[in-house]
Amino acid sequence: MATGYFSCLERCQAHDMGDHHPESPDRLPAIEQGLEVVGIQDKLDRRAAPAAPLDAIRRVHDELYVDELVAMAPDTGRVPLDTDTVLMPHSVAAARHAAGGAMAAVDAVLAGEIANAFCAVRPPGHHAERDRAMGFCFFDNIAIAAAHALAEHGLERVAILDFDVHHGNGTEDVLANEPRVLFCSSYQNPLFPYTSDTSIPGKLIKTPLRAGTGGAVFRRAIERDWLPSVDEFQPQLILVSAGFDAHRSDPLADLLLEAEDFEWITERIADAADRHCDGRIVSVLEGGYALDALAASAAIHIQTLLRRGE
Numbered sequence: 001m002a003t004g005y006f007s008c009l010e011r012c013q014a015h016d017m018g019d020h021h022p023e024s025p026d027r028l029p030a031i032e033q034g035l036e037v038v039g040i041q042d043k044l045d046r047r048a049a050p051a052a053p054l055d056a057i058r059r060v061h062d063e064l065y066v067d068e069l070v071a072m073a074p075d076t077g078r079v080p081l082d083t084d085t086v087l088m089p090h091s092v093a094a095a096r097h098a099a100g101g102a103m104a105a106v107d108a109v110l111a112g113e114i115a116n117a118f119c120a121v122r123p124p125g126h127h128a129e130r131d132r133a134m135g136f137c138f139f140d141n142i143a144i145a146a147a148h149a150l151a152e153h154g155l156e157r158v159a160i161l162d163f164d165v166h167h168g169n170g171t172e173d174v175l176a177n178e179p180r181v182l183f184c185s186s187y188q189n190p191l192f193p194y195t196s197d198t199s200i201p202g203k204l205i206k207t208p209l210r211a212g213t214g215g216a217v218f219r220r221a222i223e224r225d226w227l228p229s230v231d232e233f234q235p236q237l238i239l240v241s242a243g244f245d246a247h248r249s250d251p252l253a254d255l256l257l258e259a260e261d262f263e264w265i266t267e268r269i270a271d272a273a274d275r276h277c278d279g280r281i282v283s284v285l286e287g288g289y290a291l292d293a294l295a296a297s298a299a300i301h302i303q304t305l306l307r308r309g310e
Contacts, residue, residue, distance in 0.1 A: 003045065005118055006102075013025040023123060032120075037295070045114050049098065057096070059147040059148070070092055091123070092138070095125075097121065099139045110153050115305075116280065116281040118242070125139055125142060143174045145239055159233055159237070161239070162286070163240075163242065164244075164245060167187040167189070168183070184207070186218070188211060202229070236277050245290075
């Protein structure tokens with residue numbers, strides 16, 4: 001079967017937090033260029049990312065927060081929500097399409113229409129807490145997708161694997177009381193959002209990495225922390241928060257991963273998916289702010305999903 005590629009360039013690119021902001025509309029065209037370089041741009045099952053219904057977003061976010069965010073969206077100009085998260089006229093629509101793309105990918109993978117999926121969407125989501133936007137994020141796309149899988153498809157075990165260089169504090173927050181989700185997160189620490197490194201066996205697996213960590217140490221840490229926990233949990237679906245900002249070229253962090261390390265972790269995730277859930281994986285874009293590195297890393301990640309789904 002094919003690998004699905006969910007995006008909504010018109011909506012997702014319209015969200016623009018300002019000149020020189022690292023979470024730039026140029027990120028999605030960079031991924032497209034990466035797909036062309038590896039020659040897979042025409043091999044993907046391309047699908048539009050629809051807007052998520054507000055009720056689906058409210059499964060993980062406070063109703064008042066969602067309503068206030070929608071009401072605050074300006075007709076012109078920009079409204080800062082924190083030091084690096086800015087609301088502008090197209091932000092809410094883009095965030096709804098980002099979450100909706102992840103939901104649609106879950107539907108298609110669970111229906112057996114596609115083997116796995118990548119969602120090339122923005123803004124990212126894994127820092128958005130239950131009642132707060134932060135870290136470039138408004139709605140927690142991956143958590144919304146997980147809640148959708150549980151509520152609409154009746155799944156009992158969903159694993160979220162997050163290899164973004166920043167801890168997914170929003171995902172941890174909104175799913176803190178959801179025993180049907182295993183959340184594994186690798187991240188540089190200390191670094192935004194300056195999280196505690198405490199894990200909860202069988203529920204929350206944190207893998208902190210020091211600045212300067214390279215691929216060999218990263219790989220050993222994933223093998224030590226994530227893979228046994230995923231095998232014990234036996235997920236029926238694996239969701240991936242795919243941040244590529246742990247690359248050595250990224251300007252916002254200090255890990256030293258290469259594109260090949262993202263290929264390696266994608267292979268390990270696919271191995272786990274083959275063991276437990278018939279290969280069902282939905283990957284959703286999070287960070288990655290050096291455009292050349294993002295293009296190469298996302299392309300090798302998607303190429304690996306394509307190869308494993310055949």
